[in-house]
Amino acid sequence: MSKFGLFGKFTVKEGERDTFEKILLKAAESLQNIEACELYLVNRSDEDENAVFVYEVWSNQDAHQASLALDSTQEMIQRARPIITGMERIATFQSCAGKGV
Template structure:
């Protein structure tokens, strides 16, 4: 089994992008000591004022799935739900290497 990566787009309700960014940065911080999470990047685009893009790389898909059941993750998911207008998985990837991996 190889590394597992995903790129997601989360759409915040009008005016809530910064709040969503902060929640997702909390999520990123909570994963700093989680060895299976190799990359968790929170991004915004000046062309899309309500969206937040998250790029994640995990040791494998099961590690990602397991992370969703962690108490910290569940707390942050509940915190974010009221301000999320939509979500889209842009793509699931199988990283092969490069800078940062």
């Protein structure tokens, strides 16, 4: 059975990447007990010191959408919004199989 995946790029204000990563890692921690979230990886860019990539795999697209309404997610969004200068949805995809999925 395929899973819903999302790969996104966030760009933040100069010097705020560490702060933003901490916010995302707190968000990842809040997802630990959400079974529908199968993978949530926070990645820093080697090429752009203000870019952070998030790679997510969910049991389905509805589960991902529902996660956006969680109090913990909303709190993370409110904390992060002032330092985000750009967001880009690089890809959505159907994960078929592989290690970690």
